[in-house]
Amino acid sequence: xxxxxxxxxxxxxxxxxxxxxxxxxxxxxxxxxxxxxxxxxxxxxxxxxxxxxxxxxxxxxxxxxxxxxxxxxxxxxxxxxxxxxxxxxxxxxxxxxxxxxxxxxxxxxxxxxxxxxxxxxxxxxxxxxxxxxxxxxxxxxxxxxxxxxxxxxxxxxxxxxxxxxxxxxxxxxxxxxxxxxxxxxxxxxxxxxxxxxxxxxxxxxxxxxxxxxxxxxxxxxxxxxxxxxxxxxxxxxxxxxxxxxxxxxxxxxxxxxxxxxxxxxxxxxxxxxxxxxxxxxxxxxxxxxxxxxxxxxxxxxxxxxxxxxxxxxxxxxxxxxxxxxxxxxxxxxxxxxxxxxxxxxxxxxxxxxxxxxxxxxxxxxxxxxxxxxxxxxxxxxxxxxxxxxxxxxxxxxxxxxxxxxxxxxxxxxxxxxxxxxxxxxxxxxxxxxxxxxxx
Ligand SMILES: Cc1ncc(COP(=O)(O)O)c(C=O)c1O
Numbered sequence: 001x002x003x004x005x006x007x008x009x010x011x012x013x014x015x016x017x018x019x020x021x022x023x024x025x026x027x028x029x030x031x032x033x034x035x036x037x038x039x040x041x042x043x044x045x046x047x048x049x050x051x052x053x054x055x056x057x058x059x060x061x062x063x064x065x066x067x068x069x070x071x072x073x074x075x076x077x078x079x080x081x082x083x084x085x086x087x088x089x090x091x092x093x094x095x096x097x098x099x100x101x102x103x104x105x106x107x108x109x110x111x112x113x114x115x116x117x118x119x120x121x122x123x124x125x126x127x128x129x130x131x132x133x134x135x136x137x138x139x140x141x142x143x144x145x146x147x148x149x150x151x152x153x154x155x156x157x158x159x160x161x162x163x164x165x166x167x168x169x170x171x172x173x174x175x176x177x178x179x180x181x182x183x184x185x186x187x188x189x190x191x192x193x194x195x196x197x198x199x200x201x202x203x204x205x206x207x208x209x210x211x212x213x214x215x216x217x218x219x220x221x222x223x224x225x226x227x228x229x230x231x232x233x234x235x236x237x238x239x240x241x242x243x244x245x246x247x248x249x250x251x252x253x254x255x256x257x258x259x260x261x262x263x264x265x266x267x268x269x270x271x272x273x274x275x276x277x278x279x280x281x282x283x284x285x286x287x288x289x290x291x292x293x294x295x296x297x298x299x300x301x302x303x304x305x306x307x308x309x310x311x312x313x314x315x316x317x318x319x320x321x322x323x324x325x326x327x328x329x330x331x332x333x334x335x336x337x338x339x340x341x342x343x344x345x346x347x348x349x350x351x352x353x354x355x356x357x358x359x360x361x362x363x364x365x366x367x368x369x370x371x372x373x374x375x376x377x378x379x380x381x382x383x384x385x386x387x388x389x390x391x392x393x394x395x396x397x398x399x400x401x402x403x404x405x406x407x408x409x410x411x412x413x414x415x416x417x418x419x420x421x422x423x424x425x426x427x428x429x430x431x432x433x434x435x436x437x438x439x
Pocket of ligand 1: 109
Protein backbone atom coordinates (compact mmCIF):
# COMPACT_ATOMS: atom_id res chain seq x y z
CA UNK A 1 0.00 0.00 0.00
CA UNK A 2 1.29 3.49 -0.88
CA UNK A 3 2.14 5.88 1.97
CA UNK A 4 -0.56 8.47 2.64
CA UNK A 5 0.71 12.08 2.38
CA UNK A 6 1.20 13.63 5.79
CA UNK A 7 -1.52 15.91 7.08
CA UNK A 8 -0.64 19.60 7.54
CA UNK A 9 -0.35 19.31 11.32
CA UNK A 10 1.96 16.30 10.86
CA UNK A 11 4.13 18.19 8.35
CA UNK A 12 4.50 20.97 10.93
CA UNK A 13 5.29 18.53 13.72
CA UNK A 14 7.98 16.86 11.72
CA UNK A 15 9.53 19.62 9.61
CA UNK A 16 8.85 23.10 11.01
CA UNK A 17 10.90 24.55 13.89
CA UNK A 18 8.40 24.91 16.72
CA UNK A 19 9.03 28.60 17.54
CA UNK A 20 5.30 29.40 17.62
CA UNK A 21 2.57 28.06 19.87
CA UNK A 22 0.29 27.46 16.90
CA UNK A 23 -3.42 26.74 17.08
CA UNK A 24 -4.70 23.54 15.54
CA UNK A 25 -6.18 25.46 12.58
CA UNK A 26 -5.00 24.90 9.00
CA UNK A 27 -5.96 27.84 6.82
CA UNK A 28 -6.18 27.55 3.08
CA UNK A 29 -7.71 30.63 1.47
CA UNK A 30 -9.20 34.02 2.26
CA UNK A 31 -11.52 36.63 0.82
CA UNK A 32 -12.26 40.00 2.40
CA UNK A 33 -12.72 39.50 6.14
CA UNK A 34 -13.10 35.72 5.83
CA UNK A 35 -10.75 32.74 5.71
CA UNK A 36 -11.45 29.07 5.13
CA UNK A 37 -9.65 26.09 6.62
CA UNK A 38 -8.77 22.84 4.89
CA UNK A 39 -12.07 21.26 5.87
CA UNK A 40 -13.98 24.14 4.24
CA UNK A 41 -14.98 25.75 7.54
CA UNK A 42 -15.37 29.54 7.23
CA UNK A 43 -14.03 31.96 9.84
CA UNK A 44 -14.59 35.68 10.27
CA UNK A 45 -11.01 36.94 10.52
CA UNK A 46 -10.71 39.57 13.26
CA UNK A 47 -6.97 39.01 13.57
CA UNK A 48 -6.07 39.90 9.99
CA UNK A 49 -2.75 38.10 10.43
CA UNK A 50 -2.06 40.24 13.54
CA UNK A 51 -2.94 43.57 11.93
CA UNK A 52 -1.41 42.70 8.56
CA UNK A 53 -4.09 42.17 5.90
CA UNK A 54 -5.20 45.78 6.12
CA UNK A 55 -7.40 45.74 3.00
CA UNK A 56 -8.72 42.22 3.63
CA UNK A 57 -7.75 38.92 2.02
CA UNK A 58 -7.33 38.63 -1.74
CA UNK A 59 -8.38 42.21 -2.47
CA UNK A 60 -8.86 42.14 -6.28
CA UNK A 61 -6.93 45.39 -6.80
CA UNK A 62 -3.99 44.28 -4.63
CA UNK A 63 -3.92 40.86 -6.33
CA UNK A 64 -3.97 42.50 -9.78
CA UNK A 65 -1.20 44.97 -8.88
CA UNK A 66 1.07 42.21 -7.55
CA UNK A 67 0.31 39.92 -10.50
CA UNK A 68 1.01 42.67 -13.05
CA UNK A 69 4.29 43.58 -11.33
CA UNK A 70 5.26 39.91 -11.12
CA UNK A 71 5.06 39.78 -14.90
CA UNK A 72 6.98 43.02 -15.36
CA UNK A 73 9.87 43.11 -12.85
CA UNK A 74 10.01 41.29 -9.50
CA UNK A 75 13.45 42.19 -8.25
CA UNK A 76 16.45 44.25 -9.20
CA UNK A 77 18.79 45.14 -6.38
CA UNK A 78 19.37 48.28 -4.38
CA UNK A 79 22.36 48.84 -6.65
CA UNK A 80 19.80 50.40 -9.02
CA UNK A 81 16.84 52.75 -8.82
CA UNK A 82 13.25 51.80 -9.52
CA UNK A 83 10.45 54.31 -9.90
CA UNK A 84 8.10 52.26 -7.68
CA UNK A 85 10.44 52.50 -4.67
CA UNK A 86 10.78 56.26 -5.16
CA UNK A 87 7.02 56.68 -5.55
CA UNK A 88 6.19 54.61 -2.47
CA UNK A 89 8.76 56.57 -0.44
CA UNK A 90 7.05 59.79 -1.57
CA UNK A 91 3.62 58.43 -0.54
CA UNK A 92 4.90 57.28 2.88
CA UNK A 93 6.51 60.65 3.55
CA UNK A 94 3.09 62.10 2.64
CA UNK A 95 1.47 59.79 5.22
CA UNK A 96 3.63 61.35 7.95
CA UNK A 97 3.01 64.79 6.46
CA UNK A 98 6.47 66.20 7.18
CA UNK A 99 9.76 66.26 5.25
CA UNK A 100 11.72 63.05 5.61
CA UNK A 101 13.10 60.02 3.79
CA UNK A 102 12.28 56.31 3.78
CA UNK A 103 14.46 53.21 4.24
CA UNK A 104 12.83 49.96 3.08
CA UNK A 105 13.32 46.55 4.67
CA UNK A 106 11.32 43.38 5.25
CA UNK A 107 9.80 43.26 8.72
CA UNK A 108 9.01 45.21 11.85
CA UNK A 109 12.05 43.94 13.75
CA UNK A 110 14.25 44.99 10.87
CA UNK A 111 12.63 48.42 10.65
CA UNK A 112 13.43 48.91 14.33
CA UNK A 113 17.00 47.71 13.74
CA UNK A 114 17.39 50.61 11.32
CA UNK A 115 16.27 52.95 14.09
CA UNK A 116 18.76 51.48 16.61
CA UNK A 117 21.55 51.89 14.07
CA UNK A 118 20.45 55.42 13.28
CA UNK A 119 20.55 56.23 17.01
CA UNK A 120 24.07 54.75 17.28
CA UNK A 121 25.27 56.73 14.26
CA UNK A 122 23.76 59.90 15.69
CA UNK A 123 25.27 59.18 19.12
CA UNK A 124 28.70 58.53 17.61
CA UNK A 125 28.86 61.22 14.97
CA UNK A 126 26.67 64.12 16.07
CA UNK A 127 28.05 66.85 18.28
CA UNK A 128 27.12 65.89 21.88
CA UNK A 129 24.81 68.25 23.76
CA UNK A 130 26.41 70.90 26.00
CA UNK A 131 26.97 70.04 29.70
CA UNK A 132 23.81 70.33 31.77
CA UNK A 133 22.87 70.70 35.42
CA UNK A 134 21.49 67.54 37.03
CA UNK A 135 20.89 67.16 40.80
CA UNK A 136 22.99 70.29 41.42
CA UNK A 137 25.97 68.99 39.44
CA UNK A 138 27.27 69.86 36.01
CA UNK A 139 27.04 66.70 33.89
CA UNK A 140 28.91 66.31 30.61
CA UNK A 141 27.52 64.04 27.92
CA UNK A 142 30.04 61.40 26.84
CA UNK A 143 31.67 62.03 23.49
CA UNK A 144 29.67 59.08 22.08
CA UNK A 145 26.20 58.25 23.35
CA UNK A 146 24.33 54.99 22.70
CA UNK A 147 21.71 54.57 25.45
CA UNK A 148 18.15 53.90 24.31
CA UNK A 149 15.12 54.22 26.53
CA UNK A 150 12.18 51.94 25.74
CA UNK A 151 9.01 51.10 27.64
CA UNK A 152 8.07 48.29 29.99
CA UNK A 153 5.52 46.04 28.26
CA UNK A 154 6.75 47.07 24.81
CA UNK A 155 7.41 44.73 21.91
CA UNK A 156 9.90 45.58 19.19
CA UNK A 157 10.70 42.27 17.49
CA UNK A 158 12.75 39.10 17.83
CA UNK A 159 16.20 40.05 16.58
CA UNK A 160 18.97 40.43 19.18
CA UNK A 161 18.40 44.21 19.07
CA UNK A 162 14.63 43.70 19.18
CA UNK A 163 14.67 41.53 22.29
CA UNK A 164 17.04 43.97 24.01
CA UNK A 165 14.68 46.84 23.20
CA UNK A 166 11.53 44.92 24.16
CA UNK A 167 10.36 45.63 27.70
CA UNK A 168 9.26 42.06 28.47
CA UNK A 169 11.55 39.51 30.13
CA UNK A 170 9.93 36.52 28.45
CA UNK A 171 11.44 37.35 25.03
CA UNK A 172 14.97 37.62 26.47
CA UNK A 173 15.03 34.35 28.40
CA UNK A 174 17.68 31.95 27.14
CA UNK A 175 19.29 34.48 24.80
CA UNK A 176 21.66 36.14 27.25
CA UNK A 177 23.90 38.09 27.11
CA UNK A 178 21.42 40.71 25.98
CA UNK A 179 22.73 43.56 23.83
CA UNK A 180 23.62 46.34 26.29
CA UNK A 181 22.45 49.94 26.10
CA UNK A 182 18.70 49.58 26.56
CA UNK A 183 16.88 50.87 29.62
CA UNK A 184 13.14 50.25 30.18
CA UNK A 185 10.83 52.65 32.00
CA UNK A 186 7.18 52.18 33.01
CA UNK A 187 4.88 53.20 30.15
CA UNK A 188 3.03 56.50 30.59
CA UNK A 189 5.10 57.33 33.68
CA UNK A 190 6.28 60.92 33.21
CA UNK A 191 8.61 61.15 36.26
CA UNK A 192 10.25 57.81 35.36
CA UNK A 193 11.01 59.03 31.85
CA UNK A 194 12.37 62.29 33.21
CA UNK A 195 14.64 60.37 35.61
CA UNK A 196 15.84 58.00 32.87
CA UNK A 197 16.96 60.75 30.48
CA UNK A 198 19.25 62.08 33.22
CA UNK A 199 21.67 59.35 32.17
CA UNK A 200 24.05 61.38 29.97
CA UNK A 201 24.64 58.35 27.75
CA UNK A 202 21.03 58.48 26.53
CA UNK A 203 20.61 59.15 22.84
CA UNK A 204 17.05 58.11 21.97
CA UNK A 205 13.59 57.19 23.23
CA UNK A 206 11.63 54.48 21.42
CA UNK A 207 7.97 53.86 22.15
CA UNK A 208 4.83 52.38 20.64
CA UNK A 209 2.10 55.04 20.61
CA UNK A 210 -0.22 52.08 21.26
CA UNK A 211 1.36 49.01 22.81
CA UNK A 212 0.00 46.00 20.95
CA UNK A 213 1.46 42.79 22.31
CA UNK A 214 0.62 43.60 25.92
CA UNK A 215 -3.11 43.99 25.23
CA UNK A 216 -3.62 47.35 23.49
CA UNK A 217 -2.38 50.11 25.76
CA UNK A 218 -2.37 53.61 24.28
CA UNK A 219 0.15 56.22 25.36
CA UNK A 220 -1.42 59.24 27.01
CA UNK A 221 -1.22 62.53 25.08
CA UNK A 222 0.78 63.99 27.99
CA UNK A 223 3.32 61.18 27.80
CA UNK A 224 3.87 61.74 24.07
CA UNK A 225 4.27 65.50 24.59
CA UNK A 226 6.60 64.94 27.55
CA UNK A 227 8.78 62.53 25.52
CA UNK A 228 9.07 65.06 22.68
CA UNK A 229 9.90 67.84 25.10
CA UNK A 230 12.62 65.81 26.85
CA UNK A 231 14.12 64.84 23.49
CA UNK A 232 14.22 68.49 22.43
CA UNK A 233 15.80 69.59 25.69
CA UNK A 234 18.51 66.90 25.75
CA UNK A 235 19.21 66.48 22.03
CA UNK A 236 17.73 62.99 21.91
CA UNK A 237 15.94 61.26 19.07
CA UNK A 238 12.28 60.35 19.49
CA UNK A 239 11.24 57.17 17.67
CA UNK A 240 7.73 55.76 17.34
CA UNK A 241 7.29 52.04 16.63
CA UNK A 242 4.12 52.06 14.53
CA UNK A 243 4.67 48.54 13.22
CA UNK A 244 1.31 47.37 14.57
CA UNK A 245 -0.61 50.61 15.14
CA UNK A 246 0.42 52.63 12.07
CA UNK A 247 -0.74 53.30 8.51
CA UNK A 248 -4.47 53.41 9.02
CA UNK A 249 -5.29 50.99 11.81
CA UNK A 250 -6.29 53.78 14.20
CA UNK A 251 -8.19 55.73 11.54
CA UNK A 252 -5.19 57.94 10.78
CA UNK A 253 -2.00 57.21 8.88
CA UNK A 254 -0.16 57.97 12.16
CA UNK A 255 -1.38 56.44 15.41
CA UNK A 256 0.20 59.21 17.48
CA UNK A 257 -2.03 61.73 15.69
CA UNK A 258 -5.10 59.65 16.62
CA UNK A 259 -4.03 59.87 20.26
CA UNK A 260 -3.26 63.58 20.24
CA UNK A 261 -6.10 64.60 17.92
CA UNK A 262 -3.61 67.02 16.32
CA UNK A 263 -0.28 66.91 14.52
CA UNK A 264 1.49 69.02 17.15
CA UNK A 265 4.21 66.40 17.67
CA UNK A 266 6.66 65.08 15.13
CA UNK A 267 8.97 62.17 15.98
CA UNK A 268 12.46 61.84 14.46
CA UNK A 269 11.86 58.32 13.17
CA UNK A 270 8.92 55.96 12.66
CA UNK A 271 8.99 52.21 11.97
CA UNK A 272 6.28 50.36 10.03
CA UNK A 273 5.63 46.82 8.81
CA UNK A 274 2.58 44.54 9.20
CA UNK A 275 -0.20 46.29 7.22
CA UNK A 276 2.06 48.41 5.02
CA UNK A 277 1.72 46.19 1.92
CA UNK A 278 -1.45 44.32 2.87
CA UNK A 279 0.33 41.05 3.68
CA UNK A 280 3.18 41.18 1.18
CA UNK A 281 6.26 41.23 3.47
CA UNK A 282 7.64 44.73 3.89
CA UNK A 283 9.04 46.98 6.59
CA UNK A 284 10.04 50.62 6.37
CA UNK A 285 11.21 53.55 8.42
CA UNK A 286 10.60 57.25 7.99
CA UNK A 287 13.47 59.48 9.10
CA UNK A 288 12.97 63.17 9.61
CA UNK A 289 14.90 65.83 7.69
CA UNK A 290 16.15 67.35 10.92
CA UNK A 291 19.43 69.27 10.85
CA UNK A 292 22.36 67.53 12.56
CA UNK A 293 25.69 69.14 13.49
CA UNK A 294 28.46 66.58 13.14
CA UNK A 295 31.59 66.42 15.30
CA UNK A 296 33.55 66.72 12.07
CA UNK A 297 32.20 70.26 11.79
CA UNK A 298 29.94 69.37 8.86
CA UNK A 299 26.19 69.84 8.86
CA UNK A 300 23.76 67.24 7.57
CA UNK A 301 20.20 66.07 8.10
CA UNK A 302 19.17 63.06 10.13
CA UNK A 303 17.64 61.37 7.07
CA UNK A 304 21.05 61.39 5.34
CA UNK A 305 23.01 60.05 8.31
CA UNK A 306 22.73 56.40 7.22
CA UNK A 307 24.89 57.02 4.16
CA UNK A 308 26.13 54.66 1.42
CA UNK A 309 27.47 51.39 2.81
CA UNK A 310 26.14 51.96 6.33
CA UNK A 311 22.99 49.84 6.13
CA UNK A 312 21.01 47.75 3.67
CA UNK A 313 19.14 44.58 2.85
CA UNK A 314 18.79 42.58 -0.38
CA UNK A 315 15.00 42.51 -0.53
CA UNK A 316 14.31 46.02 0.82
CA UNK A 317 11.90 47.92 -1.42
CA UNK A 318 11.85 45.59 -4.42
CA UNK A 319 9.49 46.49 -7.27
CA UNK A 320 7.09 43.69 -6.30
CA UNK A 321 6.56 44.79 -2.69
CA UNK A 322 6.52 48.47 -3.62
CA UNK A 323 3.76 47.83 -6.17
CA UNK A 324 1.81 46.18 -3.33
CA UNK A 325 2.54 49.02 -0.88
CA UNK A 326 1.46 51.67 -3.40
CA UNK A 327 -1.77 49.82 -4.20
CA UNK A 328 -2.59 49.42 -0.50
CA UNK A 329 -2.29 53.18 0.04
CA UNK A 330 -4.46 53.86 -3.03
CA UNK A 331 -7.10 51.36 -1.88
CA UNK A 332 -7.18 52.91 1.60
CA UNK A 333 -7.69 56.33 0.01
CA UNK A 334 -10.16 55.30 -2.71
CA UNK A 335 -12.32 53.23 -0.37
CA UNK A 336 -12.25 55.76 2.49
CA UNK A 337 -10.73 53.21 4.86
CA UNK A 338 -9.26 55.69 7.34
CA UNK A 339 -12.76 56.98 7.96
CA UNK A 340 -14.11 53.42 7.99
CA UNK A 341 -11.55 52.48 10.65
CA UNK A 342 -12.75 55.37 12.80
CA UNK A 343 -16.46 54.59 12.34
CA UNK A 344 -16.26 50.81 12.65
CA UNK A 345 -13.69 51.15 15.43
CA UNK A 346 -16.11 53.24 17.50
CA UNK A 347 -18.87 50.73 16.77
CA UNK A 348 -16.66 47.78 17.74
CA UNK A 349 -15.57 49.44 21.00
CA UNK A 350 -19.17 50.19 21.89
CA UNK A 351 -20.37 46.70 20.88
CA UNK A 352 -17.71 44.99 23.01
CA UNK A 353 -18.59 47.19 25.99
CA UNK A 354 -22.29 46.42 25.56
CA UNK A 355 -21.70 42.67 25.83
CA UNK A 356 -21.72 43.34 29.56
CA UNK A 357 -20.21 39.96 30.45
CA UNK A 358 -18.83 39.61 33.99
CA UNK A 359 -15.85 37.98 32.28
CA UNK A 360 -14.88 41.23 30.55
CA UNK A 361 -12.89 43.41 32.93
CA UNK A 362 -12.09 46.19 30.48
CA UNK A 363 -12.35 47.06 26.80
CA UNK A 364 -9.62 49.26 25.28
CA UNK A 365 -8.86 50.49 21.81
CA UNK A 366 -8.25 53.17 19.23
CA UNK A 367 -9.83 52.72 15.79
CA UNK A 368 -9.63 49.08 14.73
CA UNK A 369 -6.97 48.17 17.29
CA UNK A 370 -9.02 46.81 20.14
CA UNK A 371 -8.81 44.37 23.02
CA UNK A 372 -10.97 43.09 25.82
CA UNK A 373 -9.31 42.05 29.04
CA UNK A 374 -10.69 39.02 30.80
CA UNK A 375 -11.58 39.10 34.47
CA UNK A 376 -9.40 37.18 36.90
CA UNK A 377 -12.03 34.60 37.86
CA UNK A 378 -11.89 32.82 34.51
CA UNK A 379 -8.35 31.62 35.31
CA UNK A 380 -9.54 29.95 38.53
CA UNK A 381 -12.03 27.85 36.54
CA UNK A 382 -9.52 26.59 33.99
CA UNK A 383 -7.10 23.68 34.30
CA UNK A 384 -3.77 24.75 35.80
CA UNK A 385 -1.49 26.44 33.30
CA UNK A 386 -4.30 27.12 30.81
CA UNK A 387 -4.20 30.82 29.88
CA UNK A 388 -7.61 32.55 29.83
CA UNK A 389 -6.80 34.43 26.59
CA UNK A 390 -5.91 31.19 24.79
CA UNK A 391 -8.99 29.45 26.19
CA UNK A 392 -11.32 32.17 24.90
CA UNK A 393 -9.55 32.49 21.53
CA UNK A 394 -9.91 28.74 20.97
CA UNK A 395 -13.57 28.82 21.98
CA UNK A 396 -14.05 31.65 19.45
CA UNK A 397 -12.34 29.54 16.78
CA UNK A 398 -14.85 26.79 17.37
CA UNK A 399 -17.62 29.32 16.70
CA UNK A 400 -15.94 30.64 13.53
CA UNK A 401 -14.20 33.81 14.74
CA UNK A 402 -10.43 34.37 14.57
CA UNK A 403 -8.98 36.77 17.16
CA UNK A 404 -5.51 37.22 18.63
CA UNK A 405 -4.48 36.56 22.25
CA UNK A 406 -2.40 39.25 23.85
CA UNK A 407 -0.66 38.23 27.04
CA UNK A 408 -2.45 35.92 29.48
CA UNK A 409 -5.73 37.83 29.74
CA UNK A 410 -6.41 40.03 26.72
CA UNK A 411 -7.99 39.15 23.39
CA UNK A 412 -7.41 41.47 20.43
CA UNK A 413 -9.77 42.41 17.64
CA UNK A 414 -7.73 43.61 14.66
CA UNK A 415 -10.10 43.26 11.70
CA UNK A 416 -9.22 44.51 8.20
CA UNK A 417 -9.72 48.26 7.69
CA UNK A 418 -12.65 47.54 5.33
CA UNK A 419 -14.62 45.58 7.94
CA UNK A 420 -18.36 46.22 7.84
CA UNK A 421 -20.89 47.01 10.58
CA UNK A 422 -22.62 43.67 10.01
CA UNK A 423 -19.31 41.79 10.44
CA UNK A 424 -18.77 43.63 13.72
CA UNK A 425 -22.22 42.69 14.84
CA UNK A 426 -21.57 39.02 13.90
CA UNK A 427 -18.25 39.04 15.81
CA UNK A 428 -19.97 40.62 18.81
CA UNK A 429 -22.68 37.94 18.84
CA UNK A 430 -20.10 35.15 18.66
CA UNK A 431 -18.01 36.75 21.42
CA UNK A 432 -21.06 37.24 23.66
CA UNK A 433 -22.13 33.62 23.11
CA UNK A 434 -18.65 32.24 23.89
CA UNK A 435 -18.28 34.35 27.03
CA UNK A 436 -21.77 33.36 28.22
CA UNK A 437 -20.72 29.74 27.81
CA UNK A 438 -17.44 30.32 29.72
CA UNK A 439 -19.16 32.25 32.56
C1 LIG B 1 5.00 47.06 17.81
C2 LIG B 1 5.75 45.99 17.11
N1 LIG B 1 7.03 46.21 16.76
C3 LIG B 1 7.76 45.29 16.11
C4 LIG B 1 7.22 44.07 15.80
C5 LIG B 1 8.04 43.05 15.08
O1 LIG B 1 7.59 42.94 13.77
P1 LIG B 1 7.99 41.67 12.88
O2 LIG B 1 7.32 40.50 13.47
O3 LIG B 1 7.49 42.03 11.50
O4 LIG B 1 9.48 41.57 12.93
C6 LIG B 1 5.89 43.78 16.15
C7 LIG B 1 5.30 42.46 15.86
O5 LIG B 1 4.33 42.06 16.43
C8 LIG B 1 5.14 44.77 16.83
O6 LIG B 1 3.88 44.55 17.20
